[in-house]
Amino acid sequence: MATVFSHHPPEPLEEAEPSVLDSADPLGIRAGRAMRIDLLALLKVDTQIGTIWLGTWGILSTLSFLAGLLVFYIGALDQAGGSFWVMVRYFGNIQLAPPDGLSLAHSLRDGGYWQIVTGFWAFSVLFWAGRLWERLARHKWRPFLLWAWLSAIFLTSVIWVWHPLLVGSWSDAPALGLNADLQWAQNFSVLWGNLYYNPFHQLAIFFLFGSTMLWGMHGATILATSSEGSHHEDAEIKNMTSGSQKAALFWRWTMGFNAFPKSIHDWLWWFAVGVVLSSGIGILATGTMTNNWYAWGVDHGTVLQYGPMTRSSINQHPRPMPPMTGPSGYMPAQGKI
């Protein structure tokens, strides 16, 4: 009867086999020292921490991220009136807002900071995708994780770039800041007619709750049968032993059908990626397909209407946003940077 530690002999630390692909990268270093933290064995997780691969992609990604962080810090300090401790105290309220319209901000405080930080962090996630691509190839994985990451980038780029472009103003993107991001979620939904009625949003919620449900199911199933080795999933895919058989039979008897050690991971993957893909499409559709999702729902019969609707909330097909001229609502910056 295999134990859960069977593949972790306590003595040697695992290091990746050297490969010519590693040395092809001038910045290709496995950094740090692999350490063993025995306390983790209590949690029944792997006890080795480290090493981590640096690599050119990783270095570039980290540098971009840090550059953006630096500019964020400068902008935050500026907003706190130059006082470091005020900034610390009100850090949640720091808000680097995007400019109005679609052009380059005319000053740092009126959207310049936002554009710079967002630009750096966009590059950072793209470089990270490169890192992912390269490491997956090196370790001969099929690139599922890359598609998942790219889907996540799809969603964030829709929110920060494509949707603002489509509706004609950067100001529809979230501002950079803790409370600001939270408020954006609220304000976006209020502005666009209540996103609960966006069918892609509904699909995304289905996938999100479904993901948690699937983790509950799959995690519980493996933990329940792990005494018979079901957690050695690669081995079980080749040859189902009693653990996986019991896992499959549990679900067959419960709900009439079941997955297998490999196919369950298809379910998991598609539900997880479904969340970000649906959300991305939903945000793309906002402001283009309609400017009021409740009204859209009424028009398409998916929504129980509560009463007659006024002109302002009637479903309006692509309505271009007027350029925001005049006061942006914030105190206009008097000094120029």
Added chain:
Amino acid sequence: MRLSMSQSMETFERDYKKPGNTIFQALLGGVDPFDVWLGPFYVGFFGIVSITAIVLGVLVILISVGQYGDWDLWRANIPSPLRQYGLGPAPFLHGGAWQLVVVLATVSFVAWGLREVDICRKLEMGFHIPAMFSLAISAWVVLQILRPLAMGCWCEGFDLSFTGHLTWVSNTGFRYMNFYDNPFHAYAVLGFFLTAMVLAMHGSAILGTYNTDPDPNVEMRREDSFWRDYVGYSIGEYGIHRLGFYLAVYTLIMSDLCIFTSGTLVKDWVQFWHPF
């Protein structure tokens, strides 16, 4: 016993289909008359209870929707009772149907969970799955039963319908001003997003490495090596299932808390952060 993915399960299922070991038998002794299979489904005493509750519940739904007349799947609605009925029974069309369906649904969920326990006993596996399922139905119970009880009227439960439950969620959020300011909600949302991310990671890991090498130890080492290169840590094949399981547990607990405290302890989540 060798088995590839594509072979049918009936070949080994026979070995596991043993009578006995059910809760019914443990409590009442003797022979369990429901200890049979119907096709792939296990029946069991609790299976009978569950399916009966489901059938009755569907009947109530059909009658109620029929009374209202709107059969459209998106719009057909079974509303929760009006406020004036408080915690008492309501007439059928003004909440009584809702009350019946909620009771029957809860009975069927609990019975389903106990049936899962029966199956676990038969298969001699751990009880993690029914434990997780109990947490899932706890969300239903908190929303439709415990919170209305705490708030003093059944009207606090959500309408049973597509639009109805959506609008309920939206209105309940705004009833407490800004639900994003509810810290339990924020923790739950974090839990949901983390769960989705970790799910994608685990799915990608297995789908990325299965059957790339005849030796599963090599495949597993490839997994570990990749994760260590990529993020500096590989949690391991047992650990990842623990992580996912407990993330789901954490998320559900936070969700329960976020809705249970709204309206009972806190009536304005914006003010919650600066009470004075």
Added chain:
Amino acid sequence: MRHQIFATLLFALTLTAGCAIKPVGDEAAAATVNSGPTINTGEKSGGTIGTDVPANPQATYGPTDQNQKLDFSTQPAGVPHAYVGGRLYNVQVLKQYDYPGLLGQMAYVTQALGVSCQYCHVTTNYAYDTPTKRIARTMMIMVSKLQSEHIDAVHKAFPNYVVTGAVGCATCHRGSPIIPVKYNVVPVGYLDWPAKSSRQAGFVVNSMYSAARSLGVNCLFCHNSADFITLQYYPTNQIAHRMWHMVDDINHKYLPPNIPAVTCFSCHKGNKWPEALVVGGTDETPVQVKAIRPEVHENPGAFPASGVP
């Protein structure tokens, strides 16, 4: 070792970067703020108010300087150089009262504002015009115009929502000459929908929160969140919209530029209706405030928009 020094230097550099950047505070405040609303001088009022709103009241209000040198060259015609008690001089707004009646109204004013006579009057010459008196006149005209132009119209359209009484000095002042400002609402033009951006929507949402807290209610008092914008669902929504116009009027037409803007809270003070109301017009006699139909305020969604029972 080297990378540690480098990291420290980088950290120190970013800290000092804050000193190089000018703070946002002073210049923005010193630069042009709104030039301010001007008092509408051309408007004739109805009812018992016969005079126009005085033009350009001076910028300082507050306790009148009792030791000031009286300069009669700038005073209106009716002000006597030597004041004799028991008679009325220089009455511009409260014209319908005789002497004891006027004193009674003054008593209500002092009670409502929590001040004594010296606050507005020079006690050696009660008829003498002071800036504080002038702003008081503006306020009296404002109060009766708000009632006639805004509130009476709402009462007519929504008879179910009527609350007995009219707005008066006490409604806002509640025993203090300076009203504490609470919350923040946008001008009514901002409520134009669809908003131009998520950010504008955010200002509106914040205003809605302010309005809700000012009335001691939650969002669902006026809205069904499925469709926030439609005004026709709940009469409370339509009433609130009209009230918003009234607040705009107060801030732009009646209040002089250097007074902080009023919000819903200024009158409502956390209640669905203000609890300090008066007889009306220029009559500041307090009344017992009562809602005609209290149940409509409990569940606005249950009652038809027209307000007809």
